[in-house]
Amino acid sequence: GLKGQVAIVTGSTSGIGQALASALAMAGVNVVLNGFGDHTAIERDRTAMEEVADVRVLYHGADMTKPDEIADMVAFAKRELGRLDILVNNAGVQHVAPIEDFPIEKWDQIIAINLTSAFHGVRAAVPIMKAQGRGRLINIASAHALVASPFKAAYVAAKHGIAGLTKTVALEVAQAGITCNAICPGYVKTPLVESQIADQATARGMTPEQVMKDVILAAQPTKKFVEFDQLAGLMLYLASDAGASVNGAMLSVDGGWTAQ
Numbered sequence: 086g087l088k089g090q091v092a093i094v095t096g097s098t099s100g101i102g103q104a105l106a107s108a109l110a111m112a113g114v115n116v117v118l119n120g121f122g123d124h125t126a127i128e129r130d131r132t133a134m135e136e137v138a139d140v141r142v143l144y145h146g147a148d149m150t151k152p153d154e155i156a157d158m159v160a161f162a163k164r165e166l167g168r169l170d171i172l173v174n175n176a177g178v179q180h181v182a183p184i185e186d187f188p189i190e191k192w193d194q195i196i197a198i199n200l201t202s203a204f205h206g207v208r209a210a211v212p213i214m215k216a217q218g219r220g221r222l223i224n225i226a227s228a229h230a231l232v233a234s235p236f237k238a239a240y241v242a243a244k245h246g247i248a249g250l251t252k253t254v255a256l257e258v259a260q261a262g263i264t265c266n267a268i269c270p271g272y273v274k275t276p277l278v279e280s281q282i283a284d285q286a287t288a289r290g291m292t293p294e295q296v297m298k299d300v301i302l303a304a305q306p307t308k309k310f311v312e313f314d315q316l317a318g319l320m321l322y323l324a325s326d327a328g329a330s331v332n333g334a335m336l337s338v339d340g341g342w343t344a345q
């Protein structure tokens with residue numbers, strides 16, 4: 086089992102990352118949480134996770150736009166928890182706008198957080214994992230790593246970039262007991278999606294209700310949001326010994342979206 090292993094989950098103060106961190110803790114993994122938010126709320130979540138799961142849970146506030154802070158977070162995990170077995174690159178942001186109006190600073194921010202942060206995390210984690218002879222690099226990509234949607238230029242470019250990074254790193258670490266894979270979720274009901282319903286409505290000239298029905302769930306043949314547990318199940322499989330031959334894969338969990 087995963088008991089006693091150590092994981093970092095970036096962007097784990099909300100949504101998918103929070104659910105993945107909690108699933109790892111429940112599997113006996115000591116976890117480093119990361120992400121923005123109210124410090125009292127983060128501290129409450131951290132101690133609750135520690136008590137319920139009976140593992141060590143630490144928090145590192147690295148800003149995913151800052152390469153030195155990301156490297157410091159990886160060193161922190163190793164120093165404080167003794168090793169690093171699993172890195173889940175999950176932190177991500179979204180901005181929805183037509184290309185000709187796409188704010189330049191939003192492009193730069195999304196590429197930094199959704200793509201470049203994974204490079205810095207992997208770059209710092211691989212030497213530790215190589216020395217251990219084992220490691221799991223798990224990138225939370227998106228259906229948008231495989232297909233596009235209008236008005237999401239930076240997000241789709243960053244997620245397609247994650248696909249390239251995932252495959253390249255997979256080849257480099259294949260003989261070192263390390264795997265590198267991407268999970269590609271369809272729509273999951275998190276604050277990231279809830280906030281874009283309003284933005285999509287503005288960009289498309291639709292009501293929020295029409296966006297939910299005709300834009301968001303229209304893409305997903307199941308007409309259901311993907312659930313946190315469904316992503317956590319795949320992550321735990323990839324992290325396990327059984328997942329050792331899954332390498333460089335883009336694994337869709339999207340209700341059939343990218344089958345179309």
Ligand code: NAD
Pocket residue numbers: 095096097098099100101102119120121122147148149150175176177178198199225226227228269270271272273274275276277278
């Ligand atoms: P969310 O908004 O609920 O959570 C995002 C997390 O990232 C938060 O913890 C936030 O604090 C953190 N974060 C943002 N900027 C950061 C920064 N500069 N430094 C450190 N942390 C930062 O979003 P979510 O929906 O849970 O998304 C998580 C990941 O899943 C993202 O990579 C997203 O692209 C991906 N994803 C989401 C969906 C979906 O439908 N929600 C679908 C496919 C992929």
